Amino acid sequence: MEDGRPVCSTEFRCVGCGYDLSGSTVGGSCPECGKPIGESLRARQDGAKSCGQATACMVVGILSLTVCALAGPVAIWLYANSKKEMAVGGYSRGSHTMAKAGLSMGIISMALLGLMILWAILGEAV
Numbered sequence: 405m406e407d408g409r410p411v412c413s414t415e416f417r418c419v420g421c422g423y424d425l426s427g428s429t430v431g432g433s434c435p436e437c438g439k440p441i442g443e444s445l446r447a448r449q450d451g452a453k454s455c456g457q458a459t460a461c462m463v464v465g466i467l468s469l470t471v472c473a474l475a476g477p478v479a480i481w482l483y484a485n486s487k488k489e490m491a492v493g494g495y496s497r498g499s500h501t502m503a504k505a506g507l508s509m510g511i512i513s514m515a516l517l518g519l520m521i522l523w524a525i526l527g528e529a530v
């Protein structure tokens with residue numbers, strides 16, 4: 405691991421305090437608690453835990469798009485929960501990706517639902 409190399413990650417947090425280390429360099433240390441960034445990086449690599457809420461978020465997100473748009477708000481709620489859970493760090497990149505995918509699908513399904521409601525209202529009015 406070369407020192408000074410930027411950590412390329414959108415979601416990367418200190419294992420000590422949860423401070424967002426995005427854009428920090430591998431050789432540096434956490435500006436909040438002083439823990440070496442390399443330590444957080446290792447913890448993230450070995451202990452890449454998966455977050456159940458993030459998985460659920462993606463599943464519900466898919467359901468909201470395919471089965472029932474009413475699942476959209478649930479996907480958004482699960483995203484908020486998983487974000488809180490994963491804020492401590494040590495979670496796999498896959499979990500973050502799944503949570504974000506679930507959120508996007510939840511938002512899309514909500515937007516589609518909104519359009520359908522609008523369409524129904526306008527249809528009634530004509």
Ligand SMILES: [Zn+2]
Nearest residue numbers: 418421434437
């Ligand atoms: Zn820290």
